[in-house]
Amino acid sequence: MADATPDAFDADYLLVGGGLQNGLILLALAARKPQARVLLLEQGEVIGGNHIWSFQALDLPDTALDWARPIIEYEWPGYQLYFDDSARWVQGVYRSLSSEHLHRLVLDAAAGSEGIEVRLGAAVADVDGHSVQLADGTRLHGRVVVDARGPEAAHPMGRGRFSGGYQKFVGLECRLAALTDLAAPILMDSRCAQRDGFRFHYVLPFAPDRVLIEDTYFSNTPDLDVDALSREIVAEAPRLGLQVAEVLRTEVGVLPMPAWSHFRAADASPITGGYAGGWFNPGTGYSLAAAARLAEHLSAVPVADTFGHEWQRLTRRMRIQAHFLAFLNLLMFGFFHGAKRRRLMERFYMVSDAVIHRFFAMRNNPIDMWRIMYVGAPWTPKGWAKRPEQPAAAQVAASSAE
Template sequence: MASAAPTPIKCDLAIVGGGLAGGLIALAVARQRPELKIVLIEQEQHFGGNHIWSFFASDIAPEHRWLTAPLVTYGWSGYDVHFPEHSRSIDNIYYTIESERLDWLLRHNLPASSLITGRSVKAVSPRLVVLDGAQRINAGGVIDTRGVSDYHHLDCGWQKFTGQLLQLREPHDLKRPIVMDATVEQYDGYRFIYVLPFGMDKIFVEDTYYSDTPDLDRRIMAQRIAGYADGKGWQVERVLREETGVLPVVMDGDLENYWASGSGRTAKAGARGAFFHPVTSYSLPDAVRNAIFISEQLDFDGDRLNLLMRQRAQEHWNGGNFYRILNRMLFRAAEPAERYKVLERFYRLKPGLIERFYAGQSTAGDKARILSGKPPVPVGKALKAITARKKKK
């Protein structure tokens, strides 16, 4: 005899995917619209995965900082960059969020009935989510934040990395983050080391590449992290955590088909909806903006949410045209071993311009300044890269 189907769950808003984008939406809506029933669904047992997210204070509008402030676990008054012919300290406050903190805040701010973990999603539509075991969630609206859709619709280079949190035998003397240390030997495109000092005797070291391929060899990258730490005189007692990632650096593409490839007409946020910085691949600033925007809506109808988020995705895509041109110059005009020169030149510009660039809010004057002067790549190749477009599939 067949067992009865589970009783459907009813809610006002179902958020599919409990990573950064989905978690921020849940926290924002729970605060702004406490009368609504939210359901947040994550296939793993914990929200947020295994991640460390960092951002500049200038990435977040002052009126939105109430959302990020409770998540911050570390902060510094500035950061450093190092290149073969240029080093610099920049006084822009820098923050870090750990995924464990996101998980804790979600469990602390939302009722247990709103949090579903360890369940796989079988289907989504604007008002319905079907889980394993035929569990149905009937919602006023659904937002899909499960990460990437089909990258075949995008023309990408890749930012790939392995990061390790190292427990040291003795305290280090690093006072502020090193956002880019490109004095290291260049392999596989533009390579740099990213360093965050966590306490007196813990340090997070990430080996990062802007590469033509998404292939990642964790073992080799871990060896290079160990070599970097040894070169700094840091005696590593053990590795406390490790994360790896491969992120798109988008040069061109077909947003319409990318959007459709990730659950069709259902509203999307995060990487699922192409909400990330074209150059840095960072998604936190856009995740905050979208979470606030969604929490301010009065109507959570699924079709309406899809239209709103699709429009925002198009506006975000259009706003990224300049950054995608820069990506084509970086990947197609610069020789892989010479790519660091593009960033070395960039970090000679004014701090305000750099801040706006990371926030994805470069002004017309910023764009003109970035492109002015002698380019750090061959002019002919630069012009060819700027005008080159990949044919849409």
Template sequence: MADLECDLAIIGGGLAGGLIALAFAERRPGTRILLIEQADHVGGNHIWSFFDGDVDARDRWLVDPLVSSRWSQGHEVRFPGYRRQLDTPYNSIASPRFDAHVRAALGNRLLTGARVATIGRQFLVLEDGRRISAPAMIDARGAGDLSALRCGWQKFVGQTLRLAQPHGIAWPVIMDATVAQIDGYRFVYLLPRDARTIFVEDTYYSDGPALDAEGIAERIAAYAQAQGWQVEEVIHSESGVLPVVHGGDFDRYWPVDDPVARAGVKAGLFQPMTGYSLPDAVRFATWLVEQPLKGLPAATRTYAATHWKKGLYYRLLGRMLFGAAAPDQRWRIFARFYRLRPGLIQRFYAGRSTIADRIRILCGRPPVRIRDAMHALLNPPA
């Protein structure tokens, strides 16, 4: 129960906090860091995935040791009447591997089962009474005040299934939107792990955050049955609700007078249209490890505010998705998008669309009526 002392306290051992800790352990080993996680392990219960183009080659040192599965042959999408294979390699990071790697890299610089009760100017107090002196700290505990943002929601339930016979899926299926459209844009996401093991995730771009986990699990079972798969065991389950941000007030989400630095979703560091956070988590961690610890709150807020401004285009697309397209017709927007050039698609997911990309996405025959799109832009959904 002794008090502790460090140079940098990282609060929250999810993706963002864990990557920051790994970056400092590798590139600034002389900095005394402490990663504080309230659960008994880091990384939660997740599978994070990314395309090769999402992470710059110069930053791959941070994520390559974490990759638990890689599909070098590319991936596939499926829509009614249309399928396409893209050759961009795809990678996944599973929570157990993430947890094991963070533990090995940090050793006694990882503190699990520790919930923060109070954050002072240069110290933390845990619920068990321990005090941690830290001249610099960064808060990476999930989302901030989402009431400050206008959101749709990407929500999902995923299960890793062990099958009686081979499933026959050779590479990831990023979107199988040939399924019934329920509760917004619905698709099934498939990651083959081995010949008889596959991760199946049922995902929705929905107007509301309510998640019917039991009902969605039943749909996963029905999907498996429709594929002719006999499920022997559900090895792993996970679920989540991600904000798809189409507007809001950044200054209310992260007040300018907040004295604590932020990272991850709490800093608004994700692709607004997809809720996809891994590329930004990697970029932020590799940026942060090069920064002085003094003045961290202001520096990280400036970084996040710049990211917010750059995300305006994606928020406009989100506004059209949720405001202009009927829920059961939203798949048409994605089907049209996936007919565009592979490089454009890749840059979109990485949050690095060029001006030409942005024009091209909006050009041509629109999948929603122009009148509805303009109404959505001028009258954003609540």
């Protein structure tokens, strides 16, 4: 099929799986290539499953905002971290969107463009370079196929002690009994009982009476007792200054933080995108930054140049970052256990805001890499880096309200 004429194709871009990766690609193509024919196939009845996706300043650089701005559902000016004997404010926008929001945007884009079609309830059985076969036997052809069927289709490498670990969590979206004045997210509050690796609470304040509270672990094992942790979140919420009146929604994640990168981008269709293809940050388990870069690329180059020079540059950079970040997991999950892991995380957050933003966005430069390795080293004195002052609560509240 590779030598077929363009008209023999059902779409220029055939997107398999309607999750975060292909949702972003569809939105980028809709904005930047309104003439492109795009066909998205999703086995479920909704786009995006059941998630809140959060991302940091650089994860969605300004160059992407022409197509990506609508995905920003919530935005705060920065976020707070708490360790036992220190606290840290990180300046720089922090944003979130929900699956429902992505679902609406994708269906609106399809409704507003003749060239875009979204098929829900379309399970794909088989994918090759230029075609897919649906479960009902139908075969469809695309010039470029992006196979992004999610984490279940991923194949992490490594075993035992050196397989890395997991960022696992239970999150409850809650209605509060008393209004909170929390004006910015708490990315980490580790002033809780430690167990199962490094444990912390994560809080997103969506509204004065509605928050997401997550109990999160950087653990060597994937096990999670969702019911027990849900009960505990409600019981421990007062420590965070929050009184839960009602649980509105539960989300559960067990995100691999592999010790070996499985980013393997071939130079031909199909592209294995999203989590399945290693388009995620091994150091955080988060994928929005990497997924946005793939969407950026596909929407910026002509379809015939998909695997040209720009693709080589992008995948080379991603490969270097993925290997570096996975190497950090190898060290953390292999050698830092118990209190040592918590100390390591505290030391990591001594680095400057800019280094933190580049770390999350998979844009570490060689000096960042050196700094991150150095703060992690056990011999590094704790006062090695100057910790930025934590702004007064009133200041945070003022900037988030702007």
